[in-house]
Amino acid sequence: MRVCLVASRRHPVAEPFAGGLEALTHHLARLLVARGHEVTLYAAEGSDPTLPVRTLTPPRFRPSAAAMRDVHAPEEEWMADHHAYLALMLDLARSGADRFDVVHNHSLHHLPVAMAELVPVPLVTTLHTPPLPWLESAVAVSGGASSFTAVSECTARAWAGTVDARPVLNGVDTRAWQPGPGGGPVVWSGRLVREKAPHLAIDAARLAGREIVLAGPVQDRGYVDECVLPRLGPDARLAGHLDHRRLARLLGRASVAVVTPAWEEPYGLVAAEAMSCGTPVAAFARGALPEIVADGTGVLAGPDDVAGLAAAIDTAAGCDRRAVRRHAVGQLSAHRMVEDYEQVYASLAQQEVAA
Template identity: 55%
Template sequence: MAASGHPVAEPFAGGLESFTHTLVRGLARRGHEVTLFAPAGTDPDLPATLRTPPEFAPSNVSLADRNAPPLRWMQEHHAYLSLMLDLSQDRGVDIVHDTSLHHLPVAMAPLLPVPTVTTLHAPPLPWIESAVTLAPQCAHFAAVSRATARAWSHLVRAQVVPNGVDLTRWTPGPGGEHAVWAGRIVPEKAPHLAIRACAEAGVRLLLAGPIHDRAYYTREVRPLLGAAADYVGHLSDAGLRDLVQHAGVLVATPDWEEPYGLVAAEAMACGTPVAALARGALPEVVGRAGGVVVPAGDPQALAAAVRQCLQLDRAAVRAHAEAQCCADRMVARYERLYASLISAGRAA
């Protein structure tokens, strides 16, 4: 099940939607029958049976309650409550894979006749922490990186299943002289840091991605655009691939503990080195072969990393991606995890 807030379709709202798209396609290629719970607007060409969340509109009487939660919160709550109740009566499912970051699939896992595995795509979230304490023996977890598994280790033991990208779609490109920043334009992704570092490095920067926080963009990003940097919009996968393939470096500037860093993997698959801040999983994803990782809070070091990446061997960067960021390997690991949980469930 995907997050209910954004369709699983290009242009992807974020890495979670891209991950779900890749996983569904990979499982189907391996012969699995997949049912995907995702919002309307999800890619109709995905090889899966699509289940969309039921619509819910609170009555005017209930909305008059001064303590009524936001409408979107209620709609998400209703969507996952409905799905989990339906699944509790469904005998045609072998396993449930939750990629939603919502608490109800975890809390209601004990109601299901089959195992539930939740992929942790974020640092610890209080709602999910609460759910885990209520269903500690019934929910199973995978983490997208060792860093994310460590972040959750106070509460759960998560099997590390690193994210991957489709290496047949993200293919090597010729590179170029400019830099790219890609992702959700929000404070925790901090594209303003990339603009400043590239300006100091004397390298033009192109930014791509959805503006999820308009106030942040207006306050911190837009004033820095101009001769040294430009915002090129929210691109399709094909458009983003072309942009990255023709870039000399991708700059990753998280101002939070990055759970994985899918854009870094995509860039390296194109042979484009990554200049990154050492937050969360980026040191393990980029490593020493995929680019240059520098301490957070050191803009001069990041500027130097941008310049250094322009000189790196693109073939070696691609080879690193093939060894560490392959979607086929990710899907195979999930297959093994599914099989072990199904087998344990039957034995019990």
């Protein structure tokens, strides 16, 4: 099939990934190409040049001085996003049928959903987050022109009052995230932001008497300065923002991976990556984590329960690493994810023919 993938304009689809959305889009584009599909990926500048990528560049436009004197004028970055997606959707409306069989939208911007009715081929949007006001508004005015999937059952339930989304679990490249020997320190990985609560991972590891290493990009400097840096010490250190090879080695050596969402985590890609490395997970039972951490692959604690998480770390360390890896390969792989999306594309194509 000829597949158009639409990604976020804010972060490039390239390693080290800014988040799960970028990682998923990268895996999907690469594996669709490997499976014989003709793919075009619209993504941010700086995306992986080995992918069939076209940059989401806003048209040349600068608001007039009079327009920018408006006290309600949006920020420059908002305008850039608006123009980039507006230009893309108008282009797809004009000539999308000549180039694509399906459009798969992964952006969080409202325009691809709001303008879906103008696109002459099926458009499916994957919901990566809990409901957002702009996206809900787009759904309300689009009349159901877009179909929807969600990255977990939890995310699908969160959107149930607005759209009927088919859950398609995210996946990881289990060939890239290879199992390691374990036995090392506890590892926390992800974006260093308040909603991921890495400071609670430090507290839990320390309570369990275990060393912890944290890896990921600092995306909330104020939070990190206030809550993370004061907790660092000989038993807690930052490893920085690692590409997947270095992170896979770190996770493969870890005794346990700790996941501490302070919000309704839409999926929990870091947990799947750890399990692909054979590393069991100790996590707060929040969001989609109960869907992906199966019996024998980790232990869940109550949300924000640091003492419970410390106990979960100790228990998870005893999990059979081979069983953890088998679960990841069987249930959490990117190949399974791509097969699921191929079924979605085929179903949409059949509906188009029937119409």
